[in-house]
Amino acid sequence: MNGVRIKDVAAKAGVSTATVSRVLHDNGYVSAAARERVEDALRESGYRINAVARELRKRRTITIGLILHGALSNPFVTEVVVGAEHAAAEQGFSVLLFNARGDAEREYECVETLLSRRVDGIVFTTAVSGDNVQRVVDAGVAAVEIERRLCPAAASVVVDNYDGAQEAMKHLLELGHRRIGYIGEPFPEAQARHEATDIARRRFDAYRDALREAGEPFDEACVVRGDYPREQGGWGGLETGAAYMDRLLAQAPDLTAVFAASDLLAAGALQTLYARGVRVPDRMSLVGFDDTFAPHLAPPLSTVRQPMFEMGFKAASLAITLITDDRAEPPVERCAMSLVVRATTARPGA
Amino acid sequence: MNGVRIKDVAAKAGVSTATVSRVLHDNGYVSAAARERVEDALRESGYRINAVARELRKRRTITIGLILHGALSNPFVTEVVVGAEHAAAEQGFSVLLFNARGDAEREYECVETLLSRRVDGIVFTTAVSGDNVQRVVDAGVAAVEIERRLCPAAASVVVDNYDGAQEAMKHLLELGHRRIGYIGEPFPEAQARHEATDIARRRFDAYRDALREAGEPFDEACVVRGDYPREQGGWGGLETGAAYMDRLLAQAPDLTAVFAASDLLAAGALQTLYARGVRVPDRMSLVGFDDTFAPHLAPPLSTVRQPMFEMGFKAASLAITLITDDRAEPPVERCAMSLVVRATTARPGA
DNA sequence: ACCGGATGTGTCATCGAATACACATTGCAG
DNA sequence: CTGCAATGTGTATTCGATGACACATCCGGT
Numbered sequence: 001m002n003g004v005r006i007k008d009v010a011a012k013a014g015v016s017t018a019t020v021s022r023v024l025h026d027n028g029y030v031s032a033a034a035r036e037r038v039e040d041a042l043r044e045s046g047y048r049i050n051a052v053a054r055e056l057r058k059r060r061t062i063t064i065g066l067i068l069h070g071a072l073s074n075p076f077v078t079e080v081v082v083g084a085e086h087a088a089a090e091q092g093f094s095v096l097l098f099n100a101r102g103d104a105e106r107e108y109e110c111v112e113t114l115l116s117r118r119v120d121g122i123v124f125t126t127a128v129s130g131d132n133v134q135r136v137v138d139a140g141v142a143a144v145e146i147e148r149r150l151c152p153a154a155a156s157v158v159v160d161n162y163d164g165a166q167e168a169m170k171h172l173l174e175l176g177h178r179r180i181g182y183i184g185e186p187f188p189e190a191q192a193r194h195e196a197t198d199i200a201r202r203r204f205d206a207y208r209d210a211l212r213e214a215g216e217p218f219d220e221a222c223v224v225r226g227d228y229p230r231e232q233g234g235w236g237g238l239e240t241g242a243a244y245m246d247r248l249l250a251q252a253p254d255l256t257a258v259f260a261a262s263d264l265l266a267a268g269a270l271q272t273l274y275a276r277g278v279r280v281p282d283r284m285s286l287v288g289f290d291d292t293f294a295p296h297l298a299p300p301l302s303t304v305r306q307p308m309f310e311m312g313f314k315a316a317s318l319a320i321t322l323i324t325d326d327r328a329e330p331p332v333e334r335c336a337m338s339l340v341v342r343a344t345t346a347r348p349g350a
Numbered sequence: 351m352n353g354v355r356i357k358d359v360a361a362k363a364g365v366s367t368a369t370v371s372r373v374l375h376d377n378g379y380v381s382a383a384a385r386e387r388v389e390d391a392l393r394e395s396g397y398r399i400n401a402v403a404r405e406l407r408k409r410r411t412i413t414i415g416l417i418l419h420g421a422l423s424n425p426f427v428t429e430v431v432v433g434a435e436h437a438a439a440e441q442g443f444s445v446l447l448f449n450a451r452g453d454a455e456r457e458y459e460c461v462e463t464l465l466s467r468r469v470d471g472i473v474f475t476t477a478v479s480g481d482n483v484q485r486v487v488d489a490g491v492a493a494v495e496i497e498r499r500l501c502p503a504a505a506s507v508v509v510d511n512y513d514g515a516q517e518a519m520k521h522l523l524e525l526g527h528r529r530i531g532y533i534g535e536p537f538p539e540a541q542a543r544h545e546a547t548d549i550a551r552r553r554f555d556a557y558r559d560a561l562r563e564a565g566e567p568f569d570e571a572c573v574v575r576g577d578y579p580r581e582q583g584g585w586g587g588l589e590t591g592a593a594y595m596d597r598l599l600a601q602a603p604d605l606t607a608v609f610a611a612s613d614l615l616a617a618g619a620l621q622t623l624y625a626r627g628v629r630v631p632d633r634m635s636l637v638g639f640d641d642t643f644a645p646h647l648a649p650p651l652s653t654v655r656q657p658m659f660e661m662g663f664k665a666a667s668l669a670i671t672l673i674t675d676d677r678a679e680p681p682v683e684r685c686a687m688s689l690v691v692r693a694t695t696a697r698p699g700a
Numbered sequence: 701a702c703c704g705g706a707t708g709t710g711t712c713a714t715c716g717a718a719t720a721c722a723c724a725t726t727g728c729a730g
Numbered sequence: 731c732t733g734c735a736a737t738g739t740g741t742a743t744t745c746g747a748t749g750a751c752a753c754a755t756c757c758g759g760t
């Protein structure tokens with residue numbers, strides 16, 4: 001074990017621990033001679049500061065907690081984590097990572113552990129329970145939510161799903177598509193806003209509104225968004241997308257384009273189209289949502305890019321700002337969605 | 351700030367801090383009456399233990415560090431992280447996450463920070479510098495490498511790329527394919543083993559050997575593994591895969607199957623095949639490697655599954671075993687690759 | 701009645717670094 | 731040559747929890 005303490009260094013350099021500390025932090029008065037001797041001692045002894053002791057004394061850990069809910073291999077998660085870590089590292093912060101796996105109980109435990117560990121801030125990627133977030137705020141620790149906004153007292157980083165979906169629809173309409181299908185997640189028609197389901201609703205609303213604004217009649221036959229198993233095996237969106245596209249092909253054979261509310265659904269749809277020999281984009285255009293593995297598909301999928309790295313980055317930065325500045329209002333930062341046109345969209349009948 | 355200390359709880363319950371500590375850890379003798387009063391005080395004051403202070407005193411942090419090298423959106427990384435976190439959480443350990451981004455210098459800094467923070471163990475996913483790993487071992491901290499084996503003094507979790515590739519080839523040969531192409535990463539022919547390039551070599555060796563064992567002549571025209579930009583924009587393997595498949599189609603038009611040394615390359619290949627109208631698997635079979643987004647492709651890609659979750663899980667478990675048991679020899683654990691047959695492979699001319 | 705073990709509780713040093721404070725020493729202005 | 735600020739350095743306390751140790755008390759056995 002590396003047992004070199006500041007005391008040992010001080011002894012070696014023939015000074016007191018206070019002087020070593022002053023050299024380490026470059027504050028206070030230290031004579032050139034003493035400084036040199038201390039620096040030598042530091043080097044020779046291979047001293048490594050004990051961050052735990054410093055944290056206790058300073059009552060700051062220079063650490064943020066990151067709680068995520070990775071249903072295994074949710075591609076969404078990766079970039080958020082990488083972005084958050086990047087921002088934290090830039091400011092000299094460390095990241096404690098916890099996976100609450102979509103469970104409020106576990107999320108509660110993660111919060112408790114993080115507060116016990118006296119992190120300076122906590123970033124929630126899609127928090128499950130607002131109470132858990134509130135708990136962090138109550139403890140006087142910076143709290144930032146990503147994607148959701150369950151706790152008004154916390155800061156948050158959000159995107160506008162409506163805007164993103166609107167862009168996708170605008171793109172299809174501008175290409176000349178009139179009959180456009182929709183594949184998406186279900187959501188209870190009547191339910192409070194700002195829940196997980198709200199994302200699905202916002203995307204769907206944009207679809208419906210875009211059609212209306214284009215003067216196209218809304219046709220139920222063009223829409224499939226039944227319930228599908230969200231639990232087992234990750235999202236389960238793949239098979240669903242495939243099944244839904246099949247249904248769409250049967251219900252509305254005159255469709256020339258489909259808007260899928262996620263890349264996963266789009267990927268499933270693409271599989272059906274491939275199996276049925278429907279060429280993309282020649283006979284069917286397709287737009288996805290998220291931009292996770294979209295570029296890997298054949299053909300590369302046009303999709304709405306959700307800036308996940310940026311969201312993670314902003315969230316961590318926000319947390320750190322809150323920690324160092326501690327201002328009054330926890331802000332709400334918005335990230336912009338953007339359409340990425342690849343190879344699955346073209347003029348109808350091209 | 352939550353400033354409730356064990357001292358406050360003790361005062362409230364009318365006992366000493368030692369008694370509170372005994373209640374908290376359920377050891378030593380505590381009378382029923384005292385226990386009850388302490389438990390009440392604990393509840394009422396909302397006491398939360400200060401893990402930092404405990405860590406300092408106990409000289410154990412119940413934390414492991416995880417260093418990764420996520421070139422943005424490397425799909426490989428996610429599952430490893432999730433697996434490691436899962437194993438750690440099961441044992442009550444926390445995970446400090448650092449991204450060294452493929453840079454030895456940064457990796458060095460990550461190690462220093464983690465050692466400063468007195469983590470009990472460090473898991474390296476594909477370490478960059480063996481010296482950095484050795485440094486951890488020298489500090490008396492448990493070190494585990496994933497995928498590589500740069501430091502013999504550290505434990506490691508490895509997979510056999512040769513075995514995996516062999517399985518892929520066996521599958522194609524058993525289906526009746528004779529002329530099988532190869533798309534892969536380049537590697538210097540003459541170079542020490544156990545480097546990053548070794549993975550590429552092992553996969554290629556398995557391809558070549560499998561053909562030989564099947565009595566098929568080795569044909570350079572069936573192999574494309576030139577140099578492609580590994581740096582910018584993640585792996586850059588996608589465009590490469592597409593370009594290589596194009597070359598293969600031209601060089602060896604009689605191929606009935608192709609083995610791609612990664613899913614990314616396979617995805618690129620699939621894009622070319624789609625663009626050229628070559629039906630998969632009817633006119634061309636394709637096997638990938640890694641099993642990252644393979645199920646999302648159209649058609650779902652047959653591939654060799656690299657058990658990434660398991661590798662992360664095992665690595666963290668191993669680290670924790672090393673911490674708690676501290677035995678003599680750091681073990682080398684092997685994970686098995688397994689072929690996942692999906693929809694891109696079939697008998698030739700089927 | 702006395703002793704030893706089981707039971708119950710408090711005191712205080714400790715983990716390693718930071719820092720308030722006290723105490724020197726020097727330099728320079730008045 | 732006195733006084734005060736600037737410069738250097740060491741001592742001792744603190745952060746919060748732990749646990750070794752000391753000290754009680756109570757009980758049953760002899």
